[in-house]
Amino acid sequence: MEENKDFNVDEALARLEVINNRLSEKDVPLAESLELYKEGTELAAKCQEHLVGVEKQLNIINE
Amino acid sequence: MSIRLSVPYREKDEAKALGAKWNPLGKYWYCEVLNEGLMRWYRGPRAEAETEGIRIAFDDDGNVIDGNLTPDTTDNEAGNVTDIENENEQNDEENIFLTANGPINLAEYSSVSAVSDMITAKYNSIPEFRRIMVRGEVTNFSGHTTHYYFDIKDDSAILKCFMYEDVGQNVLDFELANGQQVAVIGFMDLYKPTGKSQIKVTRIANIGDGAAMLAYIRLKERLEAEGLFSQDHKKPIPKYPEKVGIITSKSGQAIKDICKVAGKRNPYVQLELYHVNVQGRNAVNTIVSGIRYMDARGYDTIIVGRGGGSDEELMAYNDEAIARAVYEARTPIVSAVGHEGHWTLIDYVADKRVATPSEAAEEAVPDIMVHVNKVMFFAKGIRVNMLNKLEQRKHILNERKAELEKNNPEIKLKEQKAKLEFLLKQINDSMARIAEEKKNHLILLSERINNNIISIVKDRRSRFDQLSEKLDNNMIRIVKEKRSCYDQLLERLDRNMLSLYKEKKHRFEILVEKLNGLSPTAKLVRGFGYISHDGKAVTTVDDVKAGDSIVMRIHDGEICADVTNVNKNNTDAKL
Numbered sequence: 001m002e003e004n005k006d007f008n009v010d011e012a013l014a015r016l017e018v019i020n021n022r023l024s025e026k027d028v029p030l031a032e033s034l035e036l037y038k039e040g041t042e043l044a045a046k047c048q049e050h051l052v053g054v055e056k057q058l059n060i061i062n063e
Numbered sequence: 064m065s066i067r068l069s070v071p072y073r074e075k076d077e078a079k080a081l082g083a084k085w086n087p088l089g090k091y092w093y094c095e096v097l098n099e100g101l102m103r104w105y106r107g108p109r110a111e112a113e114t115e116g117i118r119i120a121f122d123d124d125g126n127v128i129d130g131n132l133t134p135d136t137t138d139n140e141a142g143n144v145t146d147i148e149n150e151n152e153q154n155d156e157e158n159i160f161l162t163a164n165g166p167i168n169l170a171e172y173s174s175v176s177a178v179s180d181m182i183t184a185k186y187n188s189i190p191e192f193r194r195i196m197v198r199g200e201v202t203n204f205s206g207h208t209t210h211y212y213f214d215i216k217d218d219s220a221i222l223k224c225f226m227y228e229d230v231g232q233n234v235l236d237f238e239l240a241n242g243q244q245v246a247v248i249g250f251m252d253l254y255k256p257t258g259k260s261q262i263k264v265t266r267i268a269n270i271g272d273g274a275a276m277l278a279y280i281r282l283k284e285r286l287e288a289e290g291l292f293s294q295d296h297k298k299p300i301p302k303y304p305e306k307v308g309i310i311t312s313k314s315g316q317a318i319k320d321i322c323k324v325a326g327k328r329n330p331y332v333q334l335e336l337y338h339v340n341v342q343g344r345n346a347v348n349t350i351v352s353g354i355r356y357m358d359a360r361g362y363d364t365i366i367v368g369r370g371g372g373s374d375e376e377l378m379a380y381n382d383e384a385i386a387r388a389v390y391e392a393r394t395p396i397v398s399a400v401g402h403e404g405h406w407t408l409i410d411y412v413a414d415k416r417v418a419t420p421s422e423a424a425e426e427a428v429p430d431i432m433v434h435v436n437k438v439m440f441f442a443k444g445i446r447v448n449m450l451n452k453l454e455q456r457k458h459i460l461n462e463r464k465a466e467l468e469k470n471n472p473e474i475k476l477k478e479q480k481a482k483l484e485f486l487l488k489q490i491n492d493s494m495a496r497i498a499e500e501k502k503n504h505l506i507l508l509s510e511r512i513n514n515n516i517i518s519i520v521k522d523r524r525s526r527f528d529q530l531s532e533k534l535d536n537n538m539i540r541i542v543k544e545k546r547s548c549y550d551q552l553l554e555r556l557d558r559n560m561l562s563l564y565k566e567k568k569h570r571f572e573i574l575v576e577k578l579n580g581l582s583p584t585a586k587l588v589r590g591f592g593y594i595s596h597d598g599k600a601v602t603t604v605d606d607v608k609a610g611d612s613i614v615m616r617i618h619d620g621e622i623c624a625d626v627t628n629v630n631k632n633n634t635d636a637k638l
Contacts, residue, residue, distance in 0.1 A: 009303045009434065016441040023448035030456055037449040044442035051303070051434050053331040058322050060313055060336045061356075 012047050016040060065093040066174015068104040078104060082179040082255020094255045097173055098180010101255065105176055179255045186260075192251035195262060197222065198270060201243045202374070205405070207231070211239065211264070215247060225254070226264035237269040241374070241405075242276025245269055279381055283408060286383070291390045292411040298395040300415050300426055303434075304363035306333040307427050308394070310353035313338040316370045317399070317420035324424035329431035335362070341369035346379035351388045358392040364427040365392065367409060368399030368420045380407035389413055399423035592617040604631045 019040040023033055070078040070092040079085075081100035083092045094101050158169040186192045199215030199222065211226040224247060226234075237243075248266035253259075286292065307325065311317045318336055325334055337357055339349035350367065357365050367389065369377075379385070380400045389396050389412045398413030399420045410416040417423050593616040594601045601607055607626050615622045 013434070013437060013441070016438070016445075020441055020444045020448065023445055023452070028452065030452065033449060033452045037445055040445035041442060044438050044445070047438040048435065048442075051331070051431055051438065055330040056333040058318075058334045058336055060338060062338055063313070 007046065007050055009047055009050055012043050012050075016043055016047070019043070065095055066097050066105065066176035066178070068092040068094060068101060068174075068176050069106050070104045074104070079254070079256050080252075082183055082253045082258075083176060084256030084258060094174065094176025094179035095258050096175060096179030096181045096183075096253075096255075097177015098183040100183055101176040101180045105174060176255070179253060179258070182253045182260075183255075186251045186253060189251075194248070195251055196246070196248050197262065198244065198246045200276075201239060201245055202241050204239060204241050207239075213239065213241075215245060223254075223259055223261040224249070224264050225252070225261045226267065230265060234264075234266050239267075242279070243269055279408070282381075282383055283411070286386055286408070286412070291386060296390070297414045298393075300395050300397060301363045302429055304332055304427065304429075306335065306362050308335050308337060308357035308360075308362040308365040310337045310339055310350060310357065310365060310367045311369050311420070312341045315341060317341075317368050320370075320420045321366060321368075321424040324421045325428040328425065328428045331431065332428050342372065342376050342379055347382045347384055350379065351384050354385070354388040354392055354396070358394045362394050365394050365396045366399060366420070366423045366427050367396055367413065368423050370420065374405075377405075377407050380409045382408070385409055386412045397423045397426050592622070604629050 019036050022028060023036050023040070028036070065084075065086075068078065068083055068091075070083055075083075075085075075092070078092060078101065082096070082098065083094050083101055083104070085092055092104065097105055160167045160169065197215065199217050202214045202216050202221070204211075204213035207228070209228045211224075211228070211231050213224050214221050215224055216222070226249075231239075239245075246268045247262060247264050249262040249264040252261055252263045254261050290296065309318060309321055311321075313336055322334060325332060335357075337353035339353050340346045341350075354365065354367065367380075367385075369380075371377075377400055380398075386408045389398070389409055395414045397415045397417060398407075398409045399417045399422060400407045400409055406416070415426055417426055594613055595616070596607050596611055596613045599606070601613065607613060607629060609626050609628055611626045613624055613626055615624060
């Protein structure tokens with residue numbers, strides 16, 4: 001998780017929304033849409049990875 | 064024992080006020096004691112009420128006893144009961160039930176409502192209950208939307224109070240709150256739906272807060288003035304926590320609820336429990352330590368809470384030390400102490416206050432699936448959009464390709480090639496035809512030439528033959544002429560030559576005779592010799608001088624001699 005410290009899920013989600021909107025526009029150049037697609041899928045994977053990690057058990061600190 | 068009542072919906076409040084209760088499972092109204100007030104809704108056997116003494120109460124007439132009931136109502140009730148009585152007499156036999164313990168005549172039993180009514184009647188008949196004055200501390204008051212429900216208590220007892228909304232508006236000159244000491248005037252009443260006795264308050268006065276409450280209120284005011292409750296100070300609860308600290312008892316229901324809810328919402332969030340005593344002597348100390356401990360260790364959110372309890376059980380959470388620890392913490396803190404409508408001091412300071420530990424877990428651990436679904440939605444959207452884009456491009460490509468195919472130079476080339484081949488063939492055919500024609504023409508011409516030449520040659524030949532014949536004839540004639548001429552000449556020549564020869568031969572013979580007499584050799588024989596010096600003939604004496612060697616040739620050899628003297632003649636010597 002440490003390496004993801006500066007990764008912000010909220011910003012990533014906002015960016016994903018922007019990408020989606022741009023991609024759904026009619027006259028996006030193919031090159032740009034390819035780049036957007038690449039960025040979007042990577043970002044989505046990163047979000048997923050960030051959100052879904054290993055299931056945690058309850059730790060009792062001062063037992 | 065419950066007595067069933069048939070209360071129309073529009074009369075339910077009235078019935079409720081008279082002690083009727085609602086059974087939510089069976090969905091019917093009933094009462095435990097049937098008083099005369101409830102009698103009008105009673106449709107049960109007449110004898111039951113009679114046995115329980117209600118009959119007497121009824122016969123005695125409620126109006127006379129409490130004076131609250133209008134004569135109209137009484138009349139109606141009387142009529143009703145009379146009707147019921149009649150019905151009951153008719154149905155008497157049907158109300159006998161056979162049980163293991165013998166037959167039971169239901170008619171002998173009171174309905175609950177009837178008994179409830181009895182109690183109400185009793186309350187109404189006792190003057191001390193009709194005007195009751197009591198003082199105590201307000202408790203269990205959770206605000207009001209319409210009517211006021213609260214309890215008043217002292218150290219060992221508790222009384223239920225009820226005040227109509229309009230009464231409250233008229234008599235309340237202060238904000239009713241738990242912990243206040245109040246003086247209440249009202250009358251005793253049995254609330255039939257719950258079977259609980261209550262004071263129906265007609266007057267209420269604030270006679271001062273309870274001591275503990277007073278201290279609490281002062282503390283609260285002080286902290287508020289200090290800004291501990293300020294909205295500006297409240298930190299937002301992180302939306303994507305990784306580690307959530309929980310400060311509660313490890314053995315309470317709270318931690319179980321939190322784990323259950325948090326695990327369901329996002330099992331990837333690390334939950335860590337700092338075990339504290341939630342009540343009792345060490346509660347404040349351990350809770351403060353817990354807050355400080357967890358605040359120093361980078362938790363995203365801290366939940367401080369416990370399950371509901373009485374005011375006394377929740378006491379610790381009203382402590383100033385805890386309030387200050389929460390205020391000083393840099394980590395967002397969710398408080399979940401007590402229950403709805405009952406705030407403790409920590410609830411005012413915490414960044415977020417909820418009523419139960421389950422709600423705290425919902426607050427601190429957002430539902431992961433909401434975000435995961437959002438991500439999946441976006442990912443899917445991006446894929447679909449991209450595929451659409453590609454599909455669009457593919458379509459355009461196909462269109463262009465078709466267009467291009469139409470203009471394919473290869474096809475054009477083929478067409479042109481075919482055309483060319485056709486033309487070539489045409490040309491070849493034409494050429495062949497022309498060649499054939501020319502050939503035929505040539506043959507014709509050459510035949511003609513041949514014929515002409517033959518005729519010419521023949522012509523010439525015949526002419527030549529004629530000429531050569533003529534020539535031959537001429538030549539023969541000429542040759543004959545020349546021959547005869549030659550013959551004549553030759554004859555003349557022969558004659559001339561012969562005469563010339565004879566003449567010459569004669570002259571030759573004469574000359575030969577003369578020549579023989581002049582020969583040097585003939586002279587040598589007669590003693591003459593030939594003298595030479597150095598190969599040269601010596602013809603004069605000047606050719607030699609004394610001492611020279613000379614050679615003298617005679618007819619039979621040479622004499623070599625040296626000149627001893629030379630004497631030249633004075634006159635020319637003659638031979």
